[in-house]
Amino acid sequence: MQAKQDAELRKQAIELVAERVSRRISPSKQEADEEKRFAAEVSKKISGALDGKAEIKFVGSAARDTGLAGDMDIDLFVAFPKKLDRQEIIDRTIRATKKAVKAKWLMRYAEHPYLQTRIGKFQVEVIPCFKIEPHEKIKSAVDRSPLHMDYLQKRLTAAQKRDVRVLKSLLKNAGLYGAEVEVEGFSGLVCEQLILNHRSLAGLVESAAQWRPPVIVDIEGAYKTATGTEVLKQMFSGAPLILVDAIDRNRNAAAAVNETNLSKFICLCRAFWQSPTNPAFFSRNAPAPDKKKLRAALSQREHSLISLEFPKPNLIDDILVPQLRKSASAIARQLQLADFRVFDSTSFCSASQCFILMEVESDSLPRIKKLQGPPVADAKSCTRFLAEHSPEYWLRGPYVEGSRIFVEKKREVTKAVALLKKIIASPKEHGIASHLTAPLRKARIHEGHALLSSKGLDENALRAMEYFVFRRDWWLAPKR
Amino acid sequence: MQAKQDAELRKQAIELVAERVSRRISPSKQEADEEKRFAAEVSKKISGALDGKAEIKFVGSAARDTGLAGDMDIDLFVAFPKKLDRQEIIDRTIRATKKAVKAKWLMRYAEHPYLQTRIGKFQVEVIPCFKIEPHEKIKSAVDRSPLHMDYLQKRLTAAQKRDVRVLKSLLKNAGLYGAEVEVEGFSGLVCEQLILNHRSLAGLVESAAQWRPPVIVDIEGAYKTATGTEVLKQMFSGAPLILVDAIDRNRNAAAAVNETNLSKFICLCRAFWQSPTNPAFFSRNAPAPDKKKLRAALSQREHSLISLEFPKPNLIDDILVPQLRKSASAIARQLQLADFRVFDSTSFCSASQCFILMEVESDSLPRIKKLQGPPVADAKSCTRFLAEHSPEYWLRGPYVEGSRIFVEKKREVTKAVALLKKIIASPKEHGIASHLTAPLRKARIHEGHALLSSKGLDENALRAMEYFVFRRDWWLAPKR
Incomplete structure (x- = not known):
C-alpha cells in the first residue's frame, strides 16, 4: 500500500x-x-x-x-x-x-x-x-x-x-x-x-x-x-x-x-x-574541455596512454565510425596477443584528424615469457614441445614444475610503441579496416600527455577524450 | 617384436x-x-x-x-x-x-x-x-x-x-x-x-x-x-x-x-x-657459480628481482627450511593480493644469512584499479557497490559498460618495495613464519642485481641462486 x-x-x-x-x-x-x-x-x-x-x-x-x-x-x-x-x-x-x-x-x-x-x-x-x-x-x-x-x-x-x-x-x-x-x-x-x-x-x-x-x-x-x-x-x-x-x-x-x-x-x-x-537530469552544464585538468588527470593514472593520430579520410560517419572502432579493437587485440594488458581503448575524430587511444597497464613487457608445456607423463608431447620451442630462444629452462615441463623464451616485442610501429607499417596484416589502411600509414604516435599538445585536437575531440579520461556516468551517483 | x-x-x-x-x-x-x-x-x-x-x-x-x-x-x-x-x-x-x-x-x-x-x-x-x-x-x-x-x-x-x-x-x-x-x-x-x-x-x-x-x-x-x-x-x-x-x-x-x-x-x-x-647422467661438472654470468643473465630478463636478506636464526634445517618456504609464499601471496604478478620466487641460506627472492613482472603498478560492479539490472547490489566503494577513492567512473557498473579506484600500494617494507615492519600480520618474524625485521631489501654485491652470499647461496636464474633441468634436453 x-x-x-x-x-x-x-x-x-x-x-x-x-x-x-x-x-x-x-x-x-x-x-x-x-x-x-x-x-x-x-x-x-x-x-x-x-x-x-x-x-x-x-x-x-x-x-x-x-x-x-x-x-x-x-x-x-x-x-x-x-x-x-x-x-x-x-x-x-x-x-x-x-x-x-x-x-x-x-x-x-x-x-x-x-x-x-x-x-x-x-x-x-x-x-x-x-x-x-x-x-x-x-x-x-x-x-x-x-x-x-x-x-x-x-x-x-x-x-x-x-x-x-x-x-x-x-x-x-x-x-x-x-x-x-x-x-x-x-x-x-x-x-x-x-x-x-x-x-x-x-x-x-x-x-x-x-x-x-x-x-x-x-x-x-x-x-x-x-x-x-x-x-x-x-x-x-x-x-x-x-x-x-x-x-x-x-x-x-x-x-x-x-x-x-x-x-x-x-x-x-x-x-x-x-x-x-x-x-x-535536464541541464548538465558541460563546460568546455580543460586541457590542464586532462593533463592532471592523466598524470594521476600512471597507466601508459599511447595514441595514434592520422588524417581523417573523406567518408560519411556511418562508414568512418565503424571502421575506426574496428581498427581500434584490432590494435587492442594485437597488443593483447603480445601480452600487453589493454586497460581501455577508444577512437574519435576532430574535423581533420582521427585518433585511436590505447591505455595499457604497462608499455613495456619483461623480456622473458614463461611457456607451459605438457604433463611430464605425456612423453610424446614433451618431446614435441621441446622441439617446437627451439633452444635458441630459451632464456631459462627447460624445467619441471609440478607435473609439467616449462621453457622460458625471449619475447619478440617488449615495447608497445614498437608494436604500434609494426602495425602502422603493415596495417592490413594487422586487421585495420580497409578505408583506414592508407591514412594509418601516415599516423603519428603520441605517448602519454603528448597527445594533448597536438594541433589536430579540436573541442569535439577533446570532449571525447574527456569522457574517456573521466568516464563518469554521473547519474549513477547523482548526489555528489 | x-x-x-x-x-x-x-x-x-x-x-x-x-x-x-x-x-x-x-x-x-x-x-x-x-x-x-x-x-x-x-x-x-x-x-x-x-x-x-x-x-x-x-x-x-x-x-x-x-x-x-x-x-x-x-x-x-x-x-x-x-x-x-x-x-x-x-x-x-x-x-x-x-x-x-x-x-x-x-x-x-x-x-x-x-x-x-x-x-x-x-x-x-x-x-x-x-x-x-x-x-x-x-x-x-x-x-x-x-x-x-x-x-x-x-x-x-x-x-x-x-x-x-x-x-x-x-x-x-x-x-x-x-x-x-x-x-x-x-x-x-x-x-x-x-x-x-x-x-x-x-x-x-x-x-x-x-x-x-x-x-x-x-x-x-x-x-x-x-x-x-x-x-x-x-x-x-x-x-x-x-x-x-x-x-x-x-x-x-x-x-x-x-x-x-x-x-x-x-x-x-x-x-x-x-x-x-x-x-x-653421472658426472655433470658443476663449476663454481659465476657472479658475472649471473649478473648478465639477470639483466637479460627485464623482470624485477627484489630480494630480502636477513640474519639466519639458529635453527635446524628441518625447521628453518619449511619456515623460509612458508614465509616466501606468504610474501608472494601478499604481492599477488596487491595485484603484482609474481613470476617466480625462491628462498635459500648462506652460512650466516637467509634470502627470499621475488621475481615480479613489474615492480610498480598503475595508480588506478578497475573494479567490476554488479549487473545494472540488480538495483540493490548497484546501490550497495557504490556505497561500499566510496567516492573519495574514485579516479574514474562510476560508469556503465556492457551490462555492469564499474568504478576505478586509487590503489593503496603501487610499488612492490613499499609493500615489502610494510611486511618487514609487521611480519606476523603478513603471514611470516613464527621463527622468522624477529630476524625479518632486520631485513635489507635488494633491488635487481644489488643482491649479487651482498657479502652474505656464499658459494652455497650462489649455487641456489644460479638454479633460480637458469633453472635448467638439463636432462630434459640432453643433446644440447
Missing part, C-alpha cells in the same frame, strides 16, 4: 517536472505553426509539379510536434505507387522538386538518393519513397516513414507528445539520444513508440527502472503468443532491447541501442525515478 | 653403464671392510656396557653395502624391549655409550635424543629404539630402522646393491637424492625399496619412464585387493608417489617426494632410457 502510494507520488512529480521542462525545450506555438505553414507551402509546390502522381507527406518530429526547440528539420516524403521502379521515382522527384522550388539543392545518398537544401532557417529534405501498407514488405528503408507518421499521428496525445520531447531532452543530456553509429542510442522514433507503449514518461520511467535485458516491447502485441518471446529472442538474438516496430513486425525499431546504452538508460530511469526534481 | 628387442638392448646397456659407474662410486673393498670392522668393535663395546640388555644393530647403507664412496656414516641402533619406557632407554644408551667409548659425544634431538661423534674418519651415531615386529605399531620413528635392515639385508642381492649405489649417484647428480626438506627427494631407503621392487636399475628405469602420477609401488602386495588402489589413494591422498613401506604398510616410504621431483625423476629415467651411455 505504502509502495503504491509512493509510486503514485513519484509519477505525479515526474508529471510536474515534465510540464516545467517541456516549457523550456519545446518549440513555441509560433515556431511550430511557422514550420508547418512552410512545410505545407513547399509540399503544395512539389505536388503541383508532379501533377498529383504522388502524395507529399510531411513526416518526422516537426510534423508530429515531438521535436525540440531549435530543431528545424522539414522532412518531405514523396510517396509513389509500388508498381513504379526505383530510378523512375528518384528522377521524377528530382525533376519536380528542382522545378517547383528554387534553391541550392544538394544530392545526398543513403539507401537511395534524395535532395537536401537550406531555406531560411529550415533544413529541408525531399525523399522519394513507395507507398506500402503496414507490415507489408518494403521496397526501400525510407518507405516506412510515412507509415510511422500515420501510426503515431493517430495515436499520440498532446500530453504524450510533450512527454516525448521531455524524454528526448533527458536522453540528449545523458548522451543517449540518437541512433547514429557514434551514439548507438535511442532514436526519436524509438522515444515515441516507448512513450506510446508506456502511456507516459512517468509510466516508461517506472517500468524501465525495473528492466532486465533482454527487454521486449511489443506495442501492437504482434507476438502475443505462448512462444512469442522465444520467437523474438531468436529473430533478434543478441539485441538487448527488442522494440517490435508498430508498423513492421519483422523489424526491431531499437536495433541501434547497444547493451551499454540500454544499461545506462535503465540506471538513468532508476535515478530519475528516485529524484525526479534534480535539475541535473 | 622390434620394440621388445630394443628394450632388451637398452636394459643391457644400462647394465653395462651401471657396472662401469659402480666401480667409480662404490667404496673399495678395503674401505667397506674397515667400516664394518669398526662398527662391530664399537657395537661390542656398547653391548658390553649394557650387559646384553639390548641388541646393537649396525644399520644403514654402510651396513648393507649400498652407500657411496666417501660416505662414512656408522648408524648403530640400540634396540630395547617394548615394555621399557622411553626415558629409560635413552638414559641407559647414553650412560653405556659414554662409558664404553671415549669420545666427544654430542647430544642430538630428532623425535628423540641420540648421540653423535666423529671417530677418525667415521661419523658415528648411537640411537636408542624399541624392538618391534613388521607392521606392528611403532613407539618411535626410529624403531623401523632395524626392521628395514633385516628386511633389505635378507633380500637385496649383490647386483641389486650395486644398482642401488648407481641409482643414488644418478639421483645425486640430478639434485633429487635425499629426503631432507631442502631436497624433498628420494631417500636411500626409497632407492633400495625401488630397486628391490623393480629387480634392477634397468627394470626401474624402464618402468619409471612410463609412470603417470600418482604412482603406487607395493612391494609386498599389502594392498593387492580389488579396492587396494583406491584405499591407498585415500590413505595418502595428494602423494604423487606412494611407496608402501615393506615393513610398515601404514606408511608411505616416499612421502618426502613432491610432485615436481617425481616428475623430474620420470623425465630423468626417460632420458636415461633413451641414451644410457651419456656420461652426463
Whole structure:
C-alpha cells in the first residue's frame, strides 16, 4: 500500500517536472505553426509539379510536434505507387522538386538518393519513397516513414507528445539520444513508440527502472503468443532491447541501442525515478574541455596512454565510425596477443584528424615469457614441445614444475610503441579496416600527455577524450 | 617384436653403464671392510656396557653395502624391549655409550635424543629404539630402522646393491637424492625399496619412464585387493608417489617426494632410457657459480628481482627450511593480493644469512584499479557497490559498460618495495613464519642485481641462486 502510494507520488512529480521542462525545450506555438505553414507551402509546390502522381507527406518530429526547440528539420516524403521502379521515382522527384522550388539543392545518398537544401532557417529534405501498407514488405528503408507518421499521428496525445520531447531532452543530456553509429542510442522514433507503449514518461520511467535485458516491447502485441518471446529472442538474438516496430513486425525499431546504452538508460530511469526534481537530469552544464585538468588527470593514472593520430579520410560517419572502432579493437587485440594488458581503448575524430587511444597497464613487457608445456607423463608431447620451442630462444629452462615441463623464451616485442610501429607499417596484416589502411600509414604516435599538445585536437575531440579520461556516468551517483 | 628387442638392448646397456659407474662410486673393498670392522668393535663395546640388555644393530647403507664412496656414516641402533619406557632407554644408551667409548659425544634431538661423534674418519651415531615386529605399531620413528635392515639385508642381492649405489649417484647428480626438506627427494631407503621392487636399475628405469602420477609401488602386495588402489589413494591422498613401506604398510616410504621431483625423476629415467651411455647422467661438472654470468643473465630478463636478506636464526634445517618456504609464499601471496604478478620466487641460506627472492613482472603498478560492479539490472547490489566503494577513492567512473557498473579506484600500494617494507615492519600480520618474524625485521631489501654485491652470499647461496636464474633441468634436453 505504502509502495503504491509512493509510486503514485513519484509519477505525479515526474508529471510536474515534465510540464516545467517541456516549457523550456519545446518549440513555441509560433515556431511550430511557422514550420508547418512552410512545410505545407513547399509540399503544395512539389505536388503541383508532379501533377498529383504522388502524395507529399510531411513526416518526422516537426510534423508530429515531438521535436525540440531549435530543431528545424522539414522532412518531405514523396510517396509513389509500388508498381513504379526505383530510378523512375528518384528522377521524377528530382525533376519536380528542382522545378517547383528554387534553391541550392544538394544530392545526398543513403539507401537511395534524395535532395537536401537550406531555406531560411529550415533544413529541408525531399525523399522519394513507395507507398506500402503496414507490415507489408518494403521496397526501400525510407518507405516506412510515412507509415510511422500515420501510426503515431493517430495515436499520440498532446500530453504524450510533450512527454516525448521531455524524454528526448533527458536522453540528449545523458548522451543517449540518437541512433547514429557514434551514439548507438535511442532514436526519436524509438522515444515515441516507448512513450506510446508506456502511456507516459512517468509510466516508461517506472517500468524501465525495473528492466532486465533482454527487454521486449511489443506495442501492437504482434507476438502475443505462448512462444512469442522465444520467437523474438531468436529473430533478434543478441539485441538487448527488442522494440517490435508498430508498423513492421519483422523489424526491431531499437536495433541501434547497444547493451551499454540500454544499461545506462535503465540506471538513468532508476535515478530519475528516485529524484525526479534534480535539475541535473535536464541541464548538465558541460563546460568546455580543460586541457590542464586532462593533463592532471592523466598524470594521476600512471597507466601508459599511447595514441595514434592520422588524417581523417573523406567518408560519411556511418562508414568512418565503424571502421575506426574496428581498427581500434584490432590494435587492442594485437597488443593483447603480445601480452600487453589493454586497460581501455577508444577512437574519435576532430574535423581533420582521427585518433585511436590505447591505455595499457604497462608499455613495456619483461623480456622473458614463461611457456607451459605438457604433463611430464605425456612423453610424446614433451618431446614435441621441446622441439617446437627451439633452444635458441630459451632464456631459462627447460624445467619441471609440478607435473609439467616449462621453457622460458625471449619475447619478440617488449615495447608497445614498437608494436604500434609494426602495425602502422603493415596495417592490413594487422586487421585495420580497409578505408583506414592508407591514412594509418601516415599516423603519428603520441605517448602519454603528448597527445594533448597536438594541433589536430579540436573541442569535439577533446570532449571525447574527456569522457574517456573521466568516464563518469554521473547519474549513477547523482548526489555528489 | 622390434620394440621388445630394443628394450632388451637398452636394459643391457644400462647394465653395462651401471657396472662401469659402480666401480667409480662404490667404496673399495678395503674401505667397506674397515667400516664394518669398526662398527662391530664399537657395537661390542656398547653391548658390553649394557650387559646384553639390548641388541646393537649396525644399520644403514654402510651396513648393507649400498652407500657411496666417501660416505662414512656408522648408524648403530640400540634396540630395547617394548615394555621399557622411553626415558629409560635413552638414559641407559647414553650412560653405556659414554662409558664404553671415549669420545666427544654430542647430544642430538630428532623425535628423540641420540648421540653423535666423529671417530677418525667415521661419523658415528648411537640411537636408542624399541624392538618391534613388521607392521606392528611403532613407539618411535626410529624403531623401523632395524626392521628395514633385516628386511633389505635378507633380500637385496649383490647386483641389486650395486644398482642401488648407481641409482643414488644418478639421483645425486640430478639434485633429487635425499629426503631432507631442502631436497624433498628420494631417500636411500626409497632407492633400495625401488630397486628391490623393480629387480634392477634397468627394470626401474624402464618402468619409471612410463609412470603417470600418482604412482603406487607395493612391494609386498599389502594392498593387492580389488579396492587396494583406491584405499591407498585415500590413505595418502595428494602423494604423487606412494611407496608402501615393506615393513610398515601404514606408511608411505616416499612421502618426502613432491610432485615436481617425481616428475623430474620420470623425465630423468626417460632420458636415461633413451641414451644410457651419456656420461652426463653421472658426472655433470658443476663449476663454481659465476657472479658475472649471473649478473648478465639477470639483466637479460627485464623482470624485477627484489630480494630480502636477513640474519639466519639458529635453527635446524628441518625447521628453518619449511619456515623460509612458508614465509616466501606468504610474501608472494601478499604481492599477488596487491595485484603484482609474481613470476617466480625462491628462498635459500648462506652460512650466516637467509634470502627470499621475488621475481615480479613489474615492480610498480598503475595508480588506478578497475573494479567490476554488479549487473545494472540488480538495483540493490548497484546501490550497495557504490556505497561500499566510496567516492573519495574514485579516479574514474562510476560508469556503465556492457551490462555492469564499474568504478576505478586509487590503489593503496603501487610499488612492490613499499609493500615489502610494510611486511618487514609487521611480519606476523603478513603471514611470516613464527621463527622468522624477529630476524625479518632486520631485513635489507635488494633491488635487481644489488643482491649479487651482498657479502652474505656464499658459494652455497650462489649455487641456489644460479638454479633460480637458469633453472635448467638439463636432462630434459640432453643433446644440447
